[in-house]
Amino acid sequence: MRLSMYGMTLIELVLVVALIGIGILAAAPSFNSIVSKNQTTTQINELVIAINLARSEASKVSGVVSLQATNTIDNTIDNIIDNNNEFGNGWCVVVGNPGDCNGDIIRSFPAPLGVDAINSESDSLQFNAFGAMHDNSTRTFIFCAPGKDRLITITPVGRSKIDNVAPGDC
DSSP states (O other), rough: OOOOOOOOOHHHHHHHHHHHHHHHHHHHHHHHHHHHHHHHHHHHHHHHHHHHHHHHHHHHHOOOEEEEEEOOOOSSGGOOOOOOTTTTTTTEEEEEEESTTTTTTTEEOOOOOOOOOEESSSSSEETTTTBBBTTTTEEEEEEEEETOEEEEEOTTTTEEEEEEETTTTT
């Protein structure tokens, strides 16, 4: 007489569920880190997209187009813009050089989440009709975020490049 089993015992089922639970607990911190780094990378890419949009729109309209920091201040201590976080409240691409995001806005970008600071030499960046920097200078943005600090350099011809930030710059 031959006996065969068509299922599993309760002990085997509990053991498999426990092993799956241990695997999930081990992977969760790693997964959170990946999500955080991907969010920061997306926000860095949004700034580069805005730079490239301003550059291409300048060629399209045959005139000056600016990447401008949003200057919204809501009078609370936590949200006042300081000199080291010009683009921390967001930015916009505008035709001309109006000095704020109230002119002929092409596109606006919200404030990035989870970012400590976005440092720049000034609160605007202008491109001429050729897609180059209006003042023929090299400009930099230092993007400070937990675990992923980056340096964005814009050359005089308008090309952007992303590098690692030197230790101590954030």
